[in-house]
Amino acid sequence: MTPTEDFVWKVAGAAGEGIMTTGLLFSKTCARHGWYIFDYTEYPSLIRGGHNTYQVAAGKNPIYSQKEKVDLLIALNQDGIEQHQEEVGENSLLVFDQEHQKIEIEKYNLAAKLIDLPMVRLAKEAGGEELMANNVALGASVYLLGLDLDVLNQVIADVFADKGQKVIAPNQQAARAGYNFVKKQTQPQLSISKQSSNHLTMTGNEAVALGAIAGGLQFYAAYPMTPSSSILHYLAKNAHTAKIVVKHAEDEISVINMAIGASFAGARAMVGTSGGGFCLMVEALGMAGITELPIVIFEGQRPGPALGLPTWTDQGDLKFVISASHGEFPRFVLVPGDAQEAFEMTRKALILAETYQTPVIILSDKYLAESRFTINLATTTFTNGRFGIAATPTADKTGFFPRYKLGDSPVSSRSLPGTAGGVYIANSDDHDEYGLSSEESSMRTNQVDKRNRKLELMRSEIPKQFWEEEPQSVLTFISFGSTKGTIKSAREILTKEGILTNHLNLSWLWPCPKEQIKQVLDNSKNTVVVEGNSEGQLVNLIAQETGIIIKNRLNRYDGRPFYPEEIVDYAKSSV
Amino acid sequence: MPKVPFDPTWCPGCGNYAIWASLKKGLVDAGNPAEKTVIFYDVGCSGNMTNFNTYYGFHTLHGRALPTAVGTKLANHGLTVVVVIGDGGCYGEGGTHLINLMRGNHDITVIVHNNHRYSLTTGQTSPTTEKGDKTKSTPEGAIEEPINPIAIALSNHGTFVAREFAPDINRLSSRITQAIKHPGFSLIDTLQPCPVFNPHQSLEWYRERLIKLEDEGHSPDNLNDAWKQAMRIDKLPIGLFYEEVKPAYHEQVTELKDGPLVAKSIETIDLSILLEEFK
Numbered sequence: 085m086t087p088t089e090d091f092v093w094k095v096a097g098a099a100g101e102g103i104m105t106t107g108l109l110f111s112k113t114c115a116r117h118g119w120y121i122f123d124y125t126e127y128p129s130l131i132r133g134g135h136n137t138y139q140v141a142a143g144k145n146p147i148y149s150q151k152e153k154v155d156l157l158i159a160l161n162q163d164g165i166e167q168h169q170e171e172v173g174e175n176s177l178l179v180f181d182q183e184h185q186k187i188e189i190e191k192y193n194l195a196a197k198l199i200d201l202p203m204v205r206l207a208k209e210a211g212g213e214e215l216m217a218n219n220v221a222l223g224a225s226v227y228l229l230g231l232d233l234d235v236l237n238q239v240i241a242d243v244f245a246d247k248g249q250k251v252i253a254p255n256q257q258a259a260r261a262g263y264n265f266v267k268k269q270t271q272p273q274l275s276i277s278k279q280s281s282n283h284l285t286m287t288g289n290e291a292v293a294l295g296a297i298a299g300g301l302q303f304y305a306a307y308p309m310t311p312s313s314s315i316l317h318y319l320a321k322n323a324h325t326a327k328i329v330v331k332h333a334e335d336e337i338s339v340i341n342m343a344i345g346a347s348f349a350g351a352r353a354m355v356g357t358s359g360g361g362f363c364l365m366v367e368a369l370g371m372a373g374i375t376e377l378p379i380v381i382f383e384g385q386r387p388g389p390a391l392g393l394p395t396w397t398d399q400g401d402l403k404f405v406i407s408a409s410h411g412e413f414p415r416f417v418l419v420p421g422d423a424q425e426a427f428e429m430t431r432k433a434l435i436l437a438e439t440y441q442t443p444v445i446i447l448s449d450k451y452l453a454e455s456r457f458t459i460n461l462a463t464t465t466f467t468n469g470r471f472g473i474a475a476t477p478t479a480d481k482t483g484f485f486p487r488y489k490l491g492d493s494p495v496s497s498r499s500l501p502g503t504a505g506g507v508y509i510a511n512s513d514d515h516d517e518y519g520l521s522s523e524e525s526s527m528r529t530n531q532v533d534k535r536n537r538k539l540e541l542m543r544s545e546i547p548k549q550f551w552e553e554e555p556q557s558v559l560t561f562i563s564f565g566s567t568k569g570t571i572k573s574a575r576e577i578l579t580k581e582g583i584l585t586n587h588l589n590l591s592w593l594w595p596c597p598k599e600q601i602k603q604v605l606d607n608s609k610n611t612v613v614v615e616g617n618s619e620g621q622l623v624n625l626i627a628q629e630t631g632i633i634i635k636n637r638l639n640r641y642d643g644r645p646f647y648p649e650e651i652v653d654y655a656k657s658s659v
Numbered sequence: 660m661p662k663v664p665f666d667p668t669w670c671p672g673c674g675n676y677a678i679w680a681s682l683k684k685g686l687v688d689a690g691n692p693a694e695k696t697v698i699f700y701d702v703g704c705s706g707n708m709t710n711f712n713t714y715y716g717f718h719t720l721h722g723r724a725l726p727t728a729v730g731t732k733l734a735n736h737g738l739t740v741v742v743v744i745g746d747g748g749c750y751g752e753g754g755t756h757l758i759n760l761m762r763g764n765h766d767i768t769v770i771v772h773n774n775h776r777y778s779l780t781t782g783q784t785s786p787t788t789e790k791g792d793k794t795k796s797t798p799e800g801a802i803e804e805p806i807n808p809i810a811i812a813l814s815n816h817g818t819f820v821a822r823e824f825a826p827d828i829n830r831l832s833s834r835i836t837q838a839i840k841h842p843g844f845s846l847i848d849t850l851q852p853c854p855v856f857n858p859h860q861s862l863e864w865y866r867e868r869l870i871k872l873e874d875e876g877h878s879p880d881n882l883n884d885a886w887k888q889a890m891r892i893d894k895l896p897i898g899l900f901y902e903e904v905k906p907a908y909h910e911q912v913t914e915l916k917d918g919p920l921v922a923k924s925i926e927t928i929d930l931s932i933l934l935e936e937f938k
Contacts, residue, residue, distance in 0.1 A: 116938075284937040294933060300925030303734055325932055327923055329733055329914050334759035338726040341719065345699075345730025348717055349738070350921040353730070371720050464931040482663035483713045500921070501715040501731065501738055504694040509709055509716040512702075520663060520710045521718070 088274045090143030091229060092151050095221065096168055097160025100132040105243075106218040107138025111285060111456055112239045113222075113231060114142040118279025122147040122569070123287075123456035124645070129310070129394040135163050144279065146458070148422070148569030152647045155274075156228060157196070158221045160203075162187050165194075172196040177228055177273060179221055197273075199224070199266060206261040212254035219255045223262030230275040233263050284459050288452035288566075289314040291423035291459060292382055295430030296354055297326045300468040303346035303353040305331040305339040310395050311453040312356040312384040336361040340368040340379070347377045348510050350473065350500040352434050356382040359401045360390070366408045369443055373413025373535065375510040375519075376488065376498070378437035378444075380430070385449040387643045396643025397450035399565060399616035402625065405445045406594050412532065414539040416444040417594035421550065421568030423457035425591055431466065436545065439471045440538050441495055447593070449616070451645040452566035474499045477506035484508055484518035490530050494537035543595045550591065551604070554584035558659045560608035562601075562634070564590040564622055567614050567646055574651035583655055590622070598629040605632050612636040612658065614646060665710040674825035674851030678772055679708055681828045682743070685835025686714070689739065696739040699728040701748035703779045705772035708743055722752025729765045729908075735919045736766070736909040739839055746773040750786040750806045757846075761817045764843040766907035770835065771808065771846065772825075774853035775860060782856030792859070808848045809889040809900055813882065819845035820885065820901045824869055825852070826862065834899070843907045850897070865895070872898030 095106050104125065111123045122141045128134040139154070141147045154171045157164070159180045165187065172178055174195035180187055184204040201224050203217035210216070219240070226236050237256045244251045286294070293315045296304070306316040320330045329346075333339045336357055343353040357365065362383045372379045383405055387398040405417050416436055420426040426448065433444040477485045477499035487508035489496045499506025509519030514531055516522040522531075550568060552575070561571045568589040575585050588604045590597065605611060605626075613634050615622045618641040627633045638654050640646055669675045686696060693714060700709040702721035709718040719727045724742045732740045749757055749771045760767070776794065777783040783796035787808070791800040812820040819841040823831045831849065838845035850869075852862055875896065877884055885901040909915050 284934060286937045290937070294930060297933065298928050298930055300928060302920050302923065302925065303730070305730070322933060323914055327914055329912060329920055331733065333726065334755055337723065338756055338759070341723040341726040342730035342733070345717070345727035345732075346734035346920075347730075348727075349731040349734035351734035352925065353734075367720055368723065371723075375717075461930075461934070464929060464934060466928045466930070468925045468928065470925075484663060500735075501697045502695050502735055502921075504692075507694065507713055507715050509718060511709065511716075511718040512720055513709070513718055518663065519716075520665065521707075 088276060089145065090141065090147065091155040091274060092139065092141045092153065093156045093225060093229065094137060094139040094154045094168065094171070095158040095160065095218070096135065096137045096164035098163070099127060099130055099134045099136045101136070101160055102215050102218050103136045103138050106222060107140060109236070109239050109243060110222055110225060111140045112243070113226065113236045114140060115283050115285045115458060116235050116239060117231060117276065118281040118283070119144060119276070120147045120283065120458040121285055121456065122149060124150045124451070125454055127395055135167060144277070148572040149648055150645065151573070152649050156225055158225065160218070161185055165192060169194060179224055181217065199228070199270070201262065201265060203262070206265060207258045210254060210257035210261045212258045216255055216258040219258035220262035223259035224266045226259070227263045227266050228273050230272045232278070233260065282460065284461065285456055286423055286459060287314065287454055287456050288420070288423050288426045288448055289384070289454065290318055291426040291457070292430045292446065292448065293318040295427035296380070296434060297328070298427070298466040299431035299434035300352045301328055301354055301434060302351040303329050303331070303343060304355070305333050305343045306356045307333060307336045307339050307361060309358045309361045311386060311450040312358050312382060314454065315356045315382060336364040337368065340365040340381070344368060344372050344377055344379055347379055348501065352378070352438065354380040354382065354434065356384070358384050358386050359388045359404070362401070362405070362408070370409035370411055370413065371512050372443045373409065373415070374411070374512060374514065376441040376535065377510065378441055380433045380437050380444045380446065382446045382448065384453040385447065387641065393643040395450070397616065397645050398641065398643065399449055399567070400618070400621070400641065401447065402564070402593065402617070402621040405447055406625070413535050414440070414442050414542055415594060416542060417447055418444065419447045419565040419591050419593050420452065421565055421589050421591050422452065424459045426452065427459060427461070429591065435468070435471070439495070440542055441472060441498065442538060447565065449566050472497055474506060477503055479505045479507060482518065486517040487519055488515060488517045488531060488534070490517060490534055494534045494541065539595055546592050546595060546597045549597050549600050550589040551587070553586040556584045557586045558584060558610060559655055560586040560588065560604060560611045561614055562588045562590070562604070562611060562622070563614045564593060567616065570646045570648055571614060571651055573648035574655070577648060577652050578655050583659060585655060593625065596625065596629045601626055602630045602632070605630065605634070610636070610658065612638055612654065614638045614651065616640050616646065664713055667711050668707055669704060670855050672852070672854040673704070674774060674853065675704055675708065675772060677825040677828050678705070678770065678831065678849055678851065679711060681831035681835055682741070682770065683712070684828070684832035685839065686741070688832065688836040689839040691739045695737060696741065697731055699724040699740070699742045701742070701744035701753070703745035703748060703772070703777070705743050705745045707779070722748045722756065724748065725753050725756035725760055725769070728767045729760055732765060732767055733909055733912070733920065735921045736915060737919050740767040741839065742767055742769045744769060744771055746771060746775060746787045747777050747785045750808055754786070758811070758815055761812060761815045761844050763908040764816065764818055764905055766843055766909060768835065768838045768845045769847065771848050772851050773808070773848050774851040774857055776853050776856045778853050778856045807889065808846070810886070812846050813885055813889055813901055817846055817901065818843040818903045818905055821846065821899045822848045822850065822897050824850050824865060824897050841902065843905060868895040870894045870896050872896050872900065
């Protein structure tokens with residue numbers, strides 16, 4: 085029995101075997117021990133069949149990423165061993181069901197300790213169905229890792245609360261059977277200490293949805309597309325509690341135009357999609373720009389172009405979201421690095437969109453969107469002001485309100501339909517101060533300048549970017565978005581091995597925090613940009629904004645996230 | 660400085676003048692406060708009406724006046740929402756929206772300026788162009804058959820389905836008033852001469868073909884009879900084909916039962932109930 089500060093647990097099997105629920109139950113069990121978690125799932129674009137995994141990295145201290153090596157692997161079928169045999173080492177445990185799966189275990193050269201657990205038989209004996217074999221495995225996991233069975237049973241009761249005791253009881257009995265079976269065979273392999281905490285565990289997407297609600301979201305429209313759909317599901321399920329309207333429209337074009345219509349009427353509006361759906365939204369993105377209406381767009385990246393790899397992760401849409409649309413207008417592009425940032429930045433996004441009357445894009449990716457993180461909220465109550473809305477607009481002698489007034493501030497006061505004295509046109513054509521179409525040379529120039537001048541004000545919103553440094557650093561990592569945690573994990577390993585590094589992670593990419601980037605580059609001798617695309621889009625953006633071309637690049641574009649181990653290997657080979 | 664709003668820029672003899680006059684009269688006769696009326700303009704000759712009215716307006720992207728209007732209605736269902744759109748925008752570029760918004764019975768009034776041509780872009784074929792018509796994009800004659808908007812609406816849950824003829828201002832304006840008062844999706848397919856790019860379908864052409872549904876003894880509560888009238892090829896019936904009162908979309912959204920979305924305060928948001936499931 086070894087006291088431990090962290091471990092990685094994984095369940096692997098066929099789609100449709102309840103792997104997502106099993107993973108969630110285990111993750112919550114860890115979190116309720118006061119431990120930090122980071123969950124990651126892999127699945128193909130299928131409903132049945134195909135190979136699914138759910139992996140939980142848990143730790144006494146904050147966990148920022150997944151690892152390649154697994155401490156306890158539950159293989160629900162032979163593929164669960166076949167596809168993950170490289171991930172288990174001599175200190176790992178491998179749980180499988182020889183009786184049910186008839187696995188040729190001897191054909192694998194496995195160093196791991198093997199635990200043959202008759203999951204299906206025990207599930208049936210416990211009065212459950214075959215699917216409850218997963219709970220047998222959960223009970224065994226809890227014993228082997230030194231966790232508390234009562235905590236697991238409480239999690240089962242809470243997660244299945246709406247299904248009633250007839251579902252809860254056999255699930256708990258199956259867990260107990262798994263626990264007792266391995267208890268007779270072996271000692272717990274780890275021991276962990278419980279901590280008291282108020283951790284919440286949620287996916288990046290759930291954090292986005294809650295952040296949006298906290299930021300006063302009123303109208304959300306979407307069309308299903310991985311990895312954004314879970315925001316739609318969450319908001320639709322909770323629309324009544326959150327007092328919002330959620331619309332699943334007929335296509336992404338309708339989605340964004342509806343949201344812009346809602347914004348025009350005064351509702352805080354947001355849409356969610358992935359790269360392909362965003363392609364369809366781009367014309368309307370420009371309309372929000374020229375009509376100066378607030379809109380927040382969530383774009384969860386997956387590998388493209390076209391259908392690409394629908395259920396995998398990627399960071400290949402950066403240059404697209406920064407420059408999407410014909411014509412010119414200002415926008416924010418925010419790229420949260422973890423669930424905590426996803427919550428805070430989505431809340432902020434709704435405020436920024438209204439303040440600057442322009443689109444805000446939240447760029448996420450599958451790794452952040454669907455992984456489950458530990459987050460902490462200092463408060464559960466949030467207050468929202470309203471910005472730039474004329475409560476009592478006054479029309480001039482024309483009968484119109486000068487909504488696009490050219491004045492000292494590029495952000496002009498807007499009126500909402502329904503308000504007397506505020507009549508104006510939100511015009512997709514370029515326009516005069518009332519919104520009436522104008523092709524006159526100086527008016528066009530003035531209105532373009534008005535919109536563009538907002539960008540300079542928007543720069544003042546850029547916060548200090550995530551920056552960690554060591555005085556004796558030999559290497560500086562630059563990354564954006566969800567690669568943040570992986571590099572944090574890698575740096576912890578490197579520090580233990582005596583290799584000191586710096587890390588700049590960018591979560592605001594437009595307007596670009598070029599001064600902060602430049603300062604880091606000016607003081608760094610050896611810099612590498614780590615990004616999940618093939619072209620080096622962040623490298624190119626930095627070159628465009630600072631004039632500095634960074635030569636060292638670590639790119640991954642196979643749909644998988646970066647793992648700390650490969651970052652560590654890179655660092656060792658480069659210093 | 661030009662006069663505000665602007666004077667129309669349509670060609671002499673354009674049907675848009677009559678639709679414009681009918682819309683203004685129809686809105687006044689509907690009796691809603693002017694500031695609580697919003698007009699969504701699509702792109703085309705009809706969309707140029709954006710600059711001629713003193714109402715809250717939104718000149719949208721091509722084909723997208725429909726979803727934009729719905730977004731506004733869902734955010735503030737206290738508003739009267741009217742869409743001014745052409746045959747290209749409504750039946751071509753925005754065809755998917757038309758079909759789906761009718762399914763939802765969104766409470767908006769859609770006035771389609773149907774001149775069977777893309778006239779702002781100088782006269783190409785449109786979804787309602789007669790098969791065989793020679794246009795700039797179909798110099799040997801249009802190969803496709805024209806869309807039957809009335810039949811599409813009848814087969815797809817349209818709850819107020821009408822066709823009118825632009826030059827009859829009294830008739831069209833009262834139909835617009837009636838459509839605004841209808842609590843659900845209203846479609847008025849408005850036949851409109853375009854003497855410049857579609858001289859063939861002239862006033863005379865229409866006069867030879869138009870008949871009034873009320874003269875045929877048609878009752879707008881009879882869907883089967885509406886179908887028969889919609890499928891006629893001997894004559895071109897105008898009038899109200901079908902009307903049915905069903906709950907509008909916003910009336911079926913639980914969150915909107917106690918008032919418009921924009922009236923709800925976002926000043927203080929308490930997440931404590933929502934956070935329970937993440938513990």
